[in-house]
Amino acid sequence: MALENRPYSTRVQIQFDLGTDENEKKLTASKSLSNIKTNSSDQDIYDVAIGLADLQTYPVNYVRKVSQADLVDVV
DSSP, rough: OOOEEEEEEEEEEEEEEEEEEEEEEEEEEEOOOOOOOOOOHHHHHHHHHHHTTTTTSSSEEOOOOOEEEEEEEEO
């Protein structure tokens, strides 16, 4: 039995640090980018995400890649 990984969706989430509120609770905001090519390298995704984040006012907490794939039994 052979198993094949067939990716079908990739998106990126960028979380920004907005500082704290009056109660010292950490405030964040996030931006999601979808329709990323499934064969894009992690480095390319990161570079583009940081490039876009640099256009924002707030610093980045993290860049997260979210990929989805079907696992298919190949006969």
